[in-house]
Amino acid sequence: MNTPHVVIIGGGFGGLETAQRLRKANVRVTIVDRHNYHLFQPLLYQVATGGLSPANIATPLRAIVRKQANCEVLMAEVEDIDVTNQKLVLADGELEFDILVVASGATHSYFGRDDWEPVAPGLKTLADATRIRKRIYLAFEAAERETDEELRKALLTFVVVGGGPTGVELAGALSEIAAHTLKHDFRHINPEDSRILVIEAAPHILAHYPEELCKRAAEKVRSLGIEVHTHTKVTEITPDQVRLATADEETVVLTKTVLWGAGVQASPLGKKLAAACGLETDRAGHLPVTDRLNIAGHENIFAIGDIATCLGQDGKPLPGLAAVAVQQGAYVAKRIAAYGAAVGKNSDGGKGLPAMASSATGKPFIYNDKGTMATIGRAAAVAEIGKHQFCGFFAWILWLFVHLMLIVKFQNRVLILLQWAWSYATFNRSNRIISGEQPVVLPEAKDAAASVE
Incomplete structure (x- = not known):
């Protein structure tokens, strides 16, 4: 019996939610991330100001999915996506997929500077x-x-x-x-x-x-x-x-x-995937997705979280929040699990996997805004x-x-x-240690400056 191989790019909120929701599904899951940990980004500012240590808000991905037999973690850098041959181009190799979930997040945007x-x-x-x-x-x-x-x-x-x-x-x-x-x-x-x-x-x-x-x-x-x-x-x-x-x-x-x-902009993978699929991203590099969260014309490729432009019921793009990514991950996992179950019931004796059902079937994704x-x-x-x-x-x-x-x-x-x-x-912040090289470079000259009133 064939088992679909689901590859998830990114171990953030959306990617991890997708993987964990597939723990009982008839699929093989591989999480690919450049880091070996899941990061709780909402509390990053507390690490930046000494309130918490990095270990408080980061958890090893392998530890999270340790008991999930159908899931493995691959620490690797994804450089490109070969849509035609269904392969990820890694910095040190390739990885084939049947279903791809792109949840690679976002980075800073300096608006051209x-x-x-x-x-x-x-x-x-x-x-x-x-x-x-x-x-x-x-x-x-x-x-x-x-x-x-x-x-x-x-x-x-x-x-x-x-x-x-x-x-x-x-x-x-x-x-x-x-x-x-x-x-x-x-x-x-x-x-x-x-x-x-x-x-x-x-x-x-x-x-x-x-x-x-x-x-x-x-x-x-x-x-x-x-x-x-x-x-x-x-x-x-x-x-x-x-x-x-x-x-x-x-x-x-x-x-x-x-x-x-x-400002923020989507992961560079967004533009690469868009080009491969004949699409255009918005100014911040977000991928357009259907109301089923897949790429138009590619039923087996999904984009969720900060990398995707997903419209809410008001017609406006959903915000880049953890709650949005988590709900999208749960929705995508449900669609993939249904496909895995269908493959399990209708095995064709190893002659390949059937195509995923059209995005026109099933209910569209609806974000439940909890605040x-x-x-x-x-x-x-x-x-x-x-x-x-x-x-x-x-x-x-x-x-x-x-x-x-x-x-x-x-x-x-x-x-x-x-x-x-x-x-x-x-009022103490115990993690205000200055580590690494510590050259203190003082200004050599001062300029006249007007203060902001």
Whole structure:
């Protein structure tokens, strides 16, 4: 009896959900990922700011599927997809598939200014998080040694580009670090003198939330001592400064630490697969999919999560949320399992697998929106659940509960809960170690700069 080989590119939320839902299906499953772990991205900002360690939010993929007999993990880099011959082109070989699920996620988007990446790191991977953590704490160390007041101010100025959830979460954590965590750790500087700016081109931060909730969130963010600059674009970033532009003026902010949270683009595999299938991606590299989540004309190739453009019932693309990827993974797994069962019942004696059923059959994918939430800072968050909107402590409790329940491994839930409790009680961030090479390069010259009012 033939058993369809399902290859899943990416061990994130969507890919892992698909694999686990196929544990009893008549298929062979191979998860291909460049890393050997599943990463809980919503808590990356806590690693970047020293609240959690990398091991708290990353779980080995092999450990997760250890007891799933029909699933294996392959740590490899996918360079291309041969649609005609149903093969993945790997950096060190090839891998054949009968059914392909592309869930390779997304990376940062610098809107055509990739030269900004070295001086304004984004936050998508564990490597990004540890790099940002190093920059943040090195800035305080350098300021402690600096005797020039102007340069010290630049070192204690942190600019977060982007007022979405990632940017707001980073800014809130930075505020807590400056106001509480490092308050008594230095002898020559006062960390509370730090200046934290959030730069957002849209009219509001957290712009995908209702306007009233955006305004309440902005008030809370400002109450933490964070400057919120909306209707403001970044026009230049250098190692020593950021140039900002509004409709009326341009200003320059001296800073040594710029963090990027302004945009994302789909994995490069999206454009490669689109070209192979005769399709076009959108500006952010997202693959268009049918309402059954497969590529048009290719019933055995699915794209889910951040790499796909999937329209909701309102006709708008679904947001790049973990909940969307998880529900898409469950839907795709159900379709694949039905196909595997049909193959098992109608084996043709080893003469090959029948084609998958047309995407015109079965029910289309419908996203069940259970709400969205984002943390703002200590004991504060925003949440939209159905018609209900929350901002403050209650929303923060909801955020804690939901994120704990989504953590894959039980022991990680316990460790994170204990660390959160300790951090909340003591304001301490125990994972603020600066590791690796540690050259502290101070600015050699200062430029006159106008501050943003």
